[in-house]
Amino acid sequence: MLFASFDLVSALATLAACLVSLTLLLAVSQQLWQLRWAGGRKAPTPAGLRGERGSCFQSSRREKYGNVFKTHLLGRPLVRVTGAENVRKILMGEHHLVTREWVFSKIFSHEALESYLPKIQLVIKDTLRAWSSDPEPINVYHEAQKLTFRMAIRVLLGFRIPDEELGRLFEVYQQFVENVFSLPVDLPFSGYRRGIRARETLQKGLEKAIQEKLQNTQGKDYADALDILIESGKEHGKELTMQELKDGTLELIFAAYATTASASTSLIMQLLKHPRVLEKLREELRSKGILHNGCICEGSLRLDTINGLQYLDCVIKEVLRLFTPISGGYRTVLQTFELDGFQIPKGWSVMYSIRDTHDTAPVFKDVDVFDPDRFGQGRSEDKDGRFHYLPFGGGVRTCLGKHLAKLFLKALAIELASTSRFELATRTFPKITLVPVVHPVDGLKVKFFGLDSNQNEILTGTDAMLGATV
Numbered sequence: 082m083l084f085a086s087f088d089l090v091s092a093l094a095t096l097a098a099c100l101v102s103l104t105l106l107l108a109v110s111q112q113l114w115q116l117r118w119a120g121g122r123k124a125p126t127p128a129g130l131r132g133e134r135g136s137c138f139q140s141s142r143r144e145k146y147g148n149v150f151k152t153h154l155l156g157r158p159l160v161r162v163t164g165a166e167n168v169r170k171i172l173m174g175e176h177h178l179v180t181r182e183w184v185f186s187k188i189f190s191h192e193a194l195e196s197y198l199p200k201i202q203l204v205i206k207d208t209l210r211a212w213s214s215d216p217e218p219i220n221v222y223h224e225a226q227k228l229t230f231r232m233a234i235r236v237l238l239g240f241r242i243p244d245e246e247l248g249r250l251f252e253v254y255q256q257f258v259e260n261v262f263s264l265p266v267d268l269p270f271s272g273y274r275r276g277i278r279a280r281e282t283l284q285k286g287l288e289k290a291i292q293e294k295l296q297n298t299q300g301k302d303y304a305d306a307l308d309i310l311i312e313s314g315k316e317h318g319k320e321l322t323m324q325e326l327k328d329g330t331l332e333l334i335f336a337a338y339a340t341t342a343s344a345s346t347s348l349i350m351q352l353l354k355h356p357r358v359l360e361k362l363r364e365e366l367r368s369k370g371i372l373h374n375g376c377i378c379e380g381s382l383r384l385d386t387i388n389g390l391q392y393l394d395c396v397i398k399e400v401l402r403l404f405t406p407i408s409g410g411y412r413t414v415l416q417t418f419e420l421d422g423f424q425i426p427k428g429w430s431v432m433y434s435i436r437d438t439h440d441t442a443p444v445f446k447d448v449d450v451f452d453p454d455r456f457g458q459g460r461s462e463d464k465d466g467r468f469h470y471l472p473f474g475g476g477v478r479t480c481l482g483k484h485l486a487k488l489f490l491k492a493l494a495i496e497l498a499s500t501s502r503f504e505l506a507t508r509t510f511p512k513i514t515l516v517p518v519v520h521p522v523d524g525l526k527v528k529f530f531g532l533d534s535n536q537n538e539i540l541t542g543t544d545a546m547l548g549a550t551v
Contacts, residue, residue, distance in 0.1 A: 161433075163438050164421075165438060165468040166421075167420060186481065188237075189482055191384065193306070194488055195383070195384045197237070198382065198488065198492070200235065202492055208224070208228045209501055215529070217528075218528040220523075221349050221524060222346045225342040226342040229338050229339075229342045229489075230254060232489065233333060234290075234334070237305060238290070238333065239301065241294075253282050256279040257276055257279035258338070259272075260275045263276055280331075287327050287330050288323060291326050291327065291330065336482045337486075344400060344486065345489075346521065347519060348396075348494060348497075351400055351403075352494070352498075353527070354451070365391075369390065377495070377496075382492075387491050391458070393495070395456040399453040399455065400490070401472035402439055402445070402463075404513070405472045407518060408434060408435060408515065409434040409436070409437075410433055410474045414427050433474075438469065439469075443469075444463070444469045445469070507526050
């Protein structure tokens with residue numbers, strides 16, 4: 082018994098010694114890495130901020146520490162920068178300093194967006210009709226996720242998946258997204274394992290939809306994003322494999338899903354908070370001949386017409402300024418360079434902060450106030466500096482879907498202003514959380530009514546609005 086106790090104590094002591102040694106080794110390695118880059122160079126590497134939770138960034142300390150901060154991301158050095166000038170250096174220098182991705186410009190061309198628009202309108206109309214027919218308040222953020230997922234499936238990809246199957250696919254996709262950023266530890270019941278299983282199930286469903294799409298090309302009146310992707314591969318002499326098609330499909334869904342749902346929720350919340358903005362938007366629609374007697378005039382919504390609605394554009398810009406869905410973007414340094422007096426070594430990651438740049442940009446007056454007129458012709462606050470306003474990032478890797486996202490938000494705003502009345506279903510507006518994207522903590526509970534902008538009741542029949550073309 083005595084020897085057994087001694088063996089246990091000895092094992093525990095050995096384990097503790099190993100852990101201490103490993104910690105010391107990591108600490109020494111980090112110091113040697115920093116000395117390697119500091120030696121013989123004038124500019125220092127940025128120092129980390131030590132807060133209550135370790136190395137982190139704290140906005141309240143921005144002025145004290147400057148605009149360049151250092152932390153670690155999964156053990157790799159990460160530099161976070163803010164301010165238009167620093168962001169400009171990161172994004173404009175990325176041809177030589179940071180990584181790039183292959184882009185699908187044809188998918189979001191003017192011609193493609195023009196063909197998507199009628200289908201986007203139908204998906205939004207159908208969704209708002211369902212919201213208005215629900216006797217209970219809806220969770221806007223959750224329903225906006227469903228809406229953007231449906232838009233991606235039905236419009237971008239052209240899949241004719243039945244509603245019941247589409248609902249199941251959405252649930253699997255949500256499980257995938259919820260675990261996509263889990264620690265890569267492949268253990269039973271881990272988030273990583275759940276994410277992998279959800280991805281496998283999702284890809285099986287997508288493969289079935291792709292095969293059915295390739296076999297049935299009848300009844301299509303437009304080329305969707307997947308059609309364009311397939312044709313682009315053929316133009317370059319490469320027939321895309323099924324795995325490549327599944328990966329491209331999943332990427333398109335991911336791009337159209339979370340951030341657009343976040344911005345859609347923020348848009349609805351701001352229209353609720355600012356009824357004068359909503360009425361001014363209606364006035365613009367009336368003045369342009371789009372809204373008449375509480376209804377959208379048939380055939381009045383074309384891409385050029387929507388792009389010509391200046392106040393609507395200001396509203397969307399202000400939503401994206403004040404409620405940018407994501408906090409920033411990442412780049413990988415390919416060549417050591419100097420930034421704001423600090424040396425950023427090759428191999429480090431750089432995050433440019435969108436929210437902090439918006440919050441501190443001197444061109445914006447009263448930054449915490451929702452004021453679409455700041456983007457109007459009389460003020461044009463976003464025109465005073467290219468990198469003060471960057472809700473979609475910038476440089477060669479700016480968000481390629483930004484025009485589609487803005488078109489979707491504008492189409493949603495037009496439908497909300499034209500064919501809906503909606504009220505907050507809680508006593509106060511909810512607080513906002515920033516993780517994983519900007520959204521209200523309770524999802525935003527809102528009651529929708531089937532009324533037009535003149536308060537006339539709209540019948541909520543169950544028309545098959547999408548038909549066979551989507």
